[in-house]
Amino acid sequence: MAQRLGTNEDLILALSAFEDSWGQDAHNKKLHNIFGITQAGGNNLSFTSYQACCDYWERHYGNAVRNVQNIKTFAANLRKLGYNSANSNYDATLNLVYQAVIRYKKSCAVK
Amino acid sequence: MIRHAVLPVFLGLVSVIPAAAQTQSGTVLVHGTYTNAEYGFYIRLPSGVAGEMDAPPAPNHGIRIELGPGRTVEIGGEFDAALLGSSRAYIDAELYAEHATNVRYGHSGLGKYSAEEARAVVGNENETLVVLRRDVSGGVFYRAYLITDFAHLERDEKTFQVLLSTFHEQNLPP
Numbered sequence: 714m715a716q717r718l719g720t721n722e723d724l725i726l727a728l729s730a731f732e733d734s735w736g737q738d739a740h741n742k743k744l745h746n747i748f749g750i751t752q753a754g755g756n757n758l759s760f761t762s763y764q765a766c767c768d769y770w771e772r773h774y775g776n777a778v779r780n781v782q783n784i785k786t787f788a789a790n791l792r793k794l795g796y797n798s799a800n801s802n803y804d805a806t807l808n809l810v811y812q813a814v815i816r817y818k819k820s821c822a823v824k
Numbered sequence: 825m826i827r828h829a830v831l832p833v834f835l836g837l838v839s840v841i842p843a844a845a846q847t848q849s850g851t852v853l854v855h856g857t858y859t860n861a862e863y864g865f866y867i868r869l870p871s872g873v874a875g876e877m878d879a880p881p882a883p884n885h886g887i888r889i890e891l892g893p894g895r896t897v898e899i900g901g902e903f904d905a906a907l908l909g910s911s912r913a914y915i916d917a918e919l920y921a922e923h924a925t926n927v928r929y930g931h932s933g934l935g936k937y938s939a940e941e942a943r944a945v946v947g948n949e950n951e952t953l954v955v956l957r958r959d960v961s962g963g964v965f966y967r968a969y970l971i972t973d974f975a976h977l978e979r980d981e982k983t984f985q986v987l988l989s990t991f992h993e994q995n996l997p998p
Binding site: 727730731732733734735737738739740748749750751752755756757758769773794795796797798799800801802805806808809810812813 | 849850851852859860861862876877878879880881882883884885886887888896898899900902903904905906907908917918921922961962963964967969971
């Protein structure tokens with residue numbers, strides 16, 4: 714997905730880590746919902762697969778992050794589409810998660 | 825701890841779906857009880873007070889309550905995805921990012937729970953941040969934020985405390 718959108722994969726990873734607790738959240742795991750995508754009423758949507766979740770997210774938010782390479786613009790563009798308005802510090806929060814992703818990848822020697 | 829037994833009365837609240845009135849900015853207006861099933865909490869809004877939550881399909885992290893121009897309360901939940909590990913670390917990270925000054929730490933209540941608190945000045949604003957961390961799903965932070973100016977500090981602080989007192993945890997979804 715990151716390749717298709719021409720964006721940095723670590724940004725997508727940071728968003729996913731933020732929304733499903735690095736895959737640790739049992740509920741989102743059950744729903745295959747790694748982006749915290751909601752339905753009317755605020756509860757998280759269920760997908761048949763992780764790929765289906767990614768496809769859905771890309772359809773709704775892909776254009777907002779197309780060719781974006783830094784976390785600041787990434788967060789700002791999502792915010793314009795109504796992401797996390799209940800956290801006025803969302804940009805900084807997501808940046809912290811992004812830094813954690815970078816650290817984790819380095820510690821695992823992942824390229 | 826968060827997966828404690830739920831009071832029967834709460835079962836009725838879980839099904840409360842926020843009023844679907846959409847604002848011009850695309851958020852959803854909420855009156856009465858705001859329930860967040862994903863992060864396991866609910867708050868009760870006083871009569872005449874409306875909150876705003878993000879419209880689907882955006883993730884539902886919490887609610888924002890406008891007290892006046894430049895004056896807001898935010899109450900929400902999020903995972904500890906930055907691996908901060910404690911309420912104090914969360915507070916410090918937030919205030920550092922905002923270049924806060926005059927930081928004063930203390931303790932506060934979030935509903936019946938004891939939470940960490942910090943009061944600070946950011947630019948011309950007074951900010952009060954109350955954070956509670958729970959060890960579920962890798963860690964969940966509940967955060968309540970009052971942003972106000974000096975002129976309205978006392979009045980808005982009272983509203984903030986009322987809102988904090990209505991905070992309740994609920995079972996996270998299975």
